Structure formats: structure tokens, C-alpha cells
Amino acid sequence: MRNLPLPARSSLLPALLAVAGLLCPLDVARAAPQAAPATPAKAALEQPGWKLAPPKEQFEVEKVVDGDTVHILRAGKLEKLRLNCVDTEEKLATNSNDPTKPSTVFGEDCAQWAAKFFADLAEPGQKPKVGLLFANGMEERDVYGRLLCHLILPDGRNFNLLLVELGKSPYFNKYGNDLVCHQAFVDAQARARKAQKGIWDPKTNVPTTEGAPSARRPYERLLPWWDARATAIDGYRAAVKKDAAHVAAADMPHELERVLETSAKGEDVEIFGTIQRIFREDDGSVTVLFRTGDKLPAFRAKFAREHVGSFEKLKLDQRDDEEFVQNYLWVRGRVVKGPRGFDMSCDDASKWRVAGPEPIEPAAAKR
Missing domain, CATH: 2.40.50 (OB fold (Dihydrolipoamide Acetyltransferase, E2P))
Incomplete structure (x- = not known):
């Protein structure tokens, strides 16, 4: 995947994001944009099935690759994270032809949304910071050497769970049900589907004119396979x-x-x-x-x-x-x-x- 650099926290950010948005054809239906407020109301912080607890140790975010891959600085070294139990859609620039995970317009949108989300977490003049949570307290890596984890926001929210709540990602249990908060993921996905958020919106990734990007991920077949x-x-x-x-x-x-x-x-x-x-x-x-x-x-x-x-x-x-x-x-x-x-x-x-x-x-x- 092409790395998506973390946007600078400045007055130019909205303009830069607007320009980036032009990379995606305007004649393709997108999910309604969901802003990421820097200081959400107390009710917005609540995540059913998840106990809010600000992380005791936080690390600087160096780069946002896409919705489910983030790079942080840890112990003086760059650490590549792969977020557990989520799998956002591929960006258009990856040119993925995999029918189970094609490059989509929504994947591009999600990557841009994630970059802005983390930029908005930063204090003035600083980089955003996050905490890490490992299943059973044990660190594990995927076949690419990325550290598998839950990413905990400064306010105590679980970012992995948030992606599912907002319809940015399905509950990705292809490699096993989550050992941290499985039922919270199941319930979050059910709510997102019922509300037709993000990937669950029937209009998401559906082109309105001939020739526009039209790839859609076959969730109706993927979810039963992952569950099995x-x-x-x-x-x-x-x-x-x-x-x-x-x-x-x-x-x-x-x-x-x-x-x-x-x-x-x-x-x-x-x-x-x-x-x-x-x-x-x-x-x-x-x-x-x-x-x-x-x-x-x-x-x-x-x-x-x-x-x-x-x-x-x-x-x-x-x-x-x-x-x-x-x-x-x-x-x-x-x-x-x-x-x-x-x-x-x-x-x-x-x-x-x-x-x-x-x-x-x-x-x-x-x-």
C-alpha cells in the first residue's frame, strides 16, 4: 500500500483534504461524511461493551497508512501497527484486483478520514498520541512484521471498535474472534448495518455514470466465510x-x-x-x-x-x-x-x- 502521510495540523488542512478528495470521481456515491471532533461530547464517548479507560502510556503517531494501519514511534523506533479485527477497504492508489478486497472509492475516503481523525487528536504544535492494547497482554505480529493490537485513544475509546461502529470497517474475524471485546464488535456491526452506515449503505461505491470506479466488496459472502x-x-x-x-x-x-x-x-x-x-x-x-x-x-x-x-x-x-x-x-x-x-x-x-x-x-x- 502507498503510505498516506499524516497531515500537518494547520489552517491548510481543510484545503489539502479538499484537493485530495478530487482524486475520487464525484459521480460515485459515497457514504455521508462523518466528522471527527477533537472534543466529543460525553455521550459520543460511550462505546457499548467497552469500558473507557485512558491509556497509561501513549505513543506519537508518525504516519497513517490507511484506516487500519498506523505507524507510531515506540522506544525510539518506528513501529508499524496492524489493528486487530478490522479491515478497511483498499485505497484507489493500490490498484487491488483481488475480488475479495478490491480498491474502492470508499477505501480512499476512509484513508483520508483516518488521516484527519488522527491529526485532530494532536495538541497544538505536537503529534497525536495513542495507546496500545494487546490481547491477553501478549504482543504478536502478522506475517509482515506489523504489531497486532487495539489502538486506544487518549479519551479511552477503542479506535478499532470505533471503525466498526461508524461502518468504516466490518468486524474482521477471519483470523479468530476478538479476545478483547468480541461481543462489542458483534453488536457494533449489527447497529452499523441497521443504520446503513459507511460500507453498509447500499449506495456506497455504486457509480452513477458509466466508467466511474464501481468495485464493491462482497460482504454478503465474506462474513459467513469469516465466521466459519x-x-x-x-x-x-x-x-x-x-x-x-x-x-x-x-x-x-x-x-x-x-x-x-x-x-x-x-x-x-x-x-x-x-x-x-x-x-x-x-x-x-x-x-x-x-x-x-x-x-x-x-x-x-x-x-x-x-x-x-x-x-x-x-x-x-x-x-x-x-x-x-x-x-x-x-x-x-x-x-x-x-x-x-x-x-x-x-x-x-x-x-x-x-x-x-x-x-x-x-x-x-x-x-
Whole structure:
């Protein structure tokens, strides 16, 4: 994504934003603009399901990339943040052709709105400041190295939740239901949809003249898919909590190390994850590479040539990061340390199972 620099807090800001607005065609319907007052009334501060608490430690905002990605200065270093459980639409400049996340006019609007929102937080002559909140108090990063977090505003509001309340973003639970305030997100999205705010406005991103940008994100299909994945992840969370010695996620090396010890005792363990790629080796065997973070040791499930028939029965290639199907799987067996991570030999299709429900078809989805 192209970085959107944080606007200077000056009298030129409205003019600059007006010029930026010209980048988006005027003949495309937009959601009604929602201002970000610097000192909202007390009633406006309330967020149902969220307890307002100003952050004890605050960090300067250095750059606003878009609605869900912000850069801050922390411990003297630039830290890139990816906000948990939100996923704003792509800006026009990204030229995204991904049908599940295309570049949209509303994505451009949201990026500009976010830049102004944070600029308005700043005290005269200073940069805006925010606090960070991590699920279970643990810092985690995405595959791009960005710090995953909730961003807490100086007045105690949860900015992630605010994006959903305003219809700037859906509740993005593709990678699991939020561990901080799941129900608050669910309720906020329901209210935003009922009020047809932002992305839920039927007129948003709908062109009024031929040739204008017309991409729209297919939320009617995305939300059931994300919910199905979140249900699978809930199952994993419950399983590892109940029996951590026998359960591990493929993208959690410390959990794989733990079940490695269990396997060494001659006991089967279960691995949870999604497929990154399937390799048909020159010797006739098949290797199923599970998804993990960049530069982390990976987990591989291997079918020897004589057991490839079992692999074919599973039809795993239909779940190889495909959209709108359940992607998460469980595989049972014994883990050993391999030359490039962790390996498991597979000889029986019955040791594999889909980890959660399939997404409900849009026509049947009750939302």
C-alpha cells in the first residue's frame, strides 16, 4: 500500500483534504461524511461493551497508512501497527484486483478520514498520541512484521471498535474472534448495518455514470466465510486450553516444540492450521506445507508414495487457501524434527478432519 502521510495540523488542512478528495470521481456515491471532533461530547464517548479507560502510556503517531494501519514511534523506533479485527477497504492508489478486497472509492475516503481523525487528536504544535492494547497482554505480529493490537485513544475509546461502529470497517474475524471485546464488535456491526452506515449503505461505491470506479466488496459472502473460520479457531483455542500437551497450531513454533516432546513418548498429537502449498515430489510422495509466519520453522505433513491414495481421497487441493470454504484442518499423528522445521508422516486419511463448519451460502445466511 502507498503510505498516506499524516497531515500537518494547520489552517491548510481543510484545503489539502479538499484537493485530495478530487482524486475520487464525484459521480460515485459515497457514504455521508462523518466528522471527527477533537472534543466529543460525553455521550459520543460511550462505546457499548467497552469500558473507557485512558491509556497509561501513549505513543506519537508518525504516519497513517490507511484506516487500519498506523505507524507510531515506540522506544525510539518506528513501529508499524496492524489493528486487530478490522479491515478497511483498499485505497484507489493500490490498484487491488483481488475480488475479495478490491480498491474502492470508499477505501480512499476512509484513508483520508483516518488521516484527519488522527491529526485532530494532536495538541497544538505536537503529534497525536495513542495507546496500545494487546490481547491477553501478549504482543504478536502478522506475517509482515506489523504489531497486532487495539489502538486506544487518549479519551479511552477503542479506535478499532470505533471503525466498526461508524461502518468504516466490518468486524474482521477471519483470523479468530476478538479476545478483547468480541461481543462489542458483534453488536457494533449489527447497529452499523441497521443504520446503513459507511460500507453498509447500499449506495456506497455504486457509480452513477458509466466508467466511474464501481468495485464493491462482497460482504454478503465474506462474513459467513469469516465466521466459519472463526468458529474453527474457537475450537482450536478450546482444545489447546484443555490439553496443551497434545494440541498445537502449525504457525506456533513453541506449541510444536511442546507436542514434539509428547510425540517422543509414542503418543499421537493433533496439529491445527491451513495449507500454504502442496508439493508433489519427484519420488512420488506428497508434502503438505502448512502456513506459518515468515522465517519461522514450518510444519509439513508427508505422504509416502505408497500412501498417496489416502491423500487423493482428502481432496486437500480444494482447501489450499481457497476462498469461501473452510480452510482450517486438523491432522493427527506424531511430530518429529525435520531439516526445515517439523514433520509428520501420514498414512491414513481418517487422521485428517475439517476443523469447522462450511460457510453458509449467502442466500441462506441470516444477517
